[in-house]
Amino acid sequence: MMHVLGVETSCDETAAAVLTGERRVLSSVVLSQDEIHAPYGGVVPELASRQHLTSISYIVGESLRRANLTLDRIDAYAVTQGPGLIGSLLVGLSFAKALAYYFDKPLIGIDHLEAHMEAAFLENPGLPLPAVALVVSGGHTSLFFLKKRLHYRLLGRTRDDAAGEALDKIAKFLGLGYPGGPVIEKMGLSGDPEKFSFALPKMKDSSLDFSFSGLKTAALRLIGETRMSASHPHLADFLAGFEGAVVRALVDNLDRAAEKFKPASLILCGGVARNKRLRDRFDGLARGSGLAGFVPSPALCTDNAAMVAALAVEKMRTKKKTGLSLDLDAYPRFRLTAEY
Ligand code: KG4
Ligand code: ZN
Numbered sequence: 001m002m003h004v005l006g007v008e009t010s011c012d013e014t015a016a017a018v019l020t021g022e023r024r025v026l027s028s029v030v031l032s033q034d035e036i037h038a039p040y041g042g043v044v045p046e047l048a049s050r051q052h053l054t055s056i057s058y059i060v061g062e063s064l065r066r067a068n069l070t071l072d073r074i075d076a077y078a079v080t081q082g083p084g085l086i087g088s089l090l091v092g093l094s095f096a097k098a099l100a101y102y103f104d105k106p107l108i109g110i111d112h113l114e115a116h117m118e119a120a121f122l123e124n125p126g127l128p129l130p131a132v133a134l135v136v137s138g139g140h141t142s143l144f145f146l147k148k149r150l151h152y153r154l155l156g157r158t159r160d161d162a163a164g165e166a167l168d169k170i171a172k173f174l175g176l177g178y179p180g181g182p183v184i185e186k187m188g189l190s191g192d193p194e195k196f197s198f199a200l201p202k203m204k205d206s207s208l209d210f211s212f213s214g215l216k217t218a219a220l221r222l223i224g225e226t227r228m229s230a231s232h233p234h235l236a237d238f239l240a241g242f243e244g245a246v247v248r249a250l251v252d253n254l255d256r257a258a259e260k261f262k263p264a265s266l267i268l269c270g271g272v273a274r275n276k277r278l279r280d281r282f283d284g285l286a287r288g289s290g291l292a293g294f295v296p297s298p299a300l301c302t303d304n305a306a307m308v309a310a311l312a313v314e315k316m317r318t319k320k321k322t323g324l325s326l327d328l329d330a331y332p333r334f335r336l337t338a339e340y
Pocket of ligand 1: 168273
């Protein structure tokens with residue numbers, strides 16, 4: 001039986017996973033650095049890469065232990081190449097490269113956004129295509145059209161902040177903790193999202209791009225005007241309203257993309273896809289449009305290595321092994337532009 005070991009260190013999670021050639025997940029280990037970055041209200045790149053260096057060997061070892069395997073049973077290595085924090089990416093990439101070199105096995109470079117989308121296919125192998133996918137995380141907010149497997153066309157992306165980044169920044173400003181998305185979700189649960197009004201920016205053209213900086217500025221202005229704080233009696237209302245506006249902006253664009261491209265399925269993935277308000281609105285949209293809606297289970301939404309190894313298996317199966325080489329290099333910036 002074939003085994004693939006995946007490694008993911010693009011941001012602040014050190015992750016490793018072992019999958020079979022049939023894409024059965026034998027182990028998936030994720031070590032979050034949340035506690036390290038929490039005092040700063042956001043990821044500190046230098047601290048992230050140092051922590052990856054400290055953890056990577058243990059996390060890879062743990063993924064093998066849980067899969068009940070040793071390194072000599074691994075047939076291929078998969079690693080996130082980018083986009084992400086360059087120092088963090090290099091830790092995972094160098095580690096996987098060294099293993100592939102030593103054991104003389106293939107090394108498959110994986111794009112992080114493509115891996116997030118793959119999480120939906122890992123749990124739903126029969127996902128009907130074509131699909132429109134929304135990748136929404138701390139670093140990315142992008143819409144893709146998937147005509148067939150491993151084929152992506154960029155429909156729109158954020159022109160400024162990512163949705164998760166906007167949530168993280170407002171939580172940081174109010175001193176609520178990091179990561180901001182889950183904190184805002186929890187603290188806003190009892191709130192009335194209609195109490196404060198958040199107008200959404202309108203794109204002047206018919207583009208499917210996103211923009212969150214205007215919403216963030218409006219939230220900051222409201223914080224000033226209402227003297228909003230962590231102890232304000234209407235904090236829950238404010239957070240529910242802000243989260244609701246972010247969700248509305250995401251779902252509205254997805255709705256327009258679905259209208260325009262008439263897919264068979266809708267996919268929602270990335271860290272922010274853990275959000276209940278977003279998941280509910282997404283389900284409502286899919287149902288209302290008569291489409292099949294797919295959201296990975298929460299552990300597969302945030303960064304993990306199972307999605308990395310899964311994508312590598314699919315690429316090997318279809319022989320689309322882009323970047324299969326020890327010359328692989330990390331890339332910090334978004335690469336899935338136009339058609340891919
Ligand atoms: O995919 P991910 O783990 O890392 C990136 O590729 O960026 O996503 C992390 C992002 C953070 O911005 C975090 O605040 C957000 O996902 N997030 C959430 C929730 N859980 C994580 N946002 C809203 N609601 C959540 N429950
Ligand atoms: Zn991610």
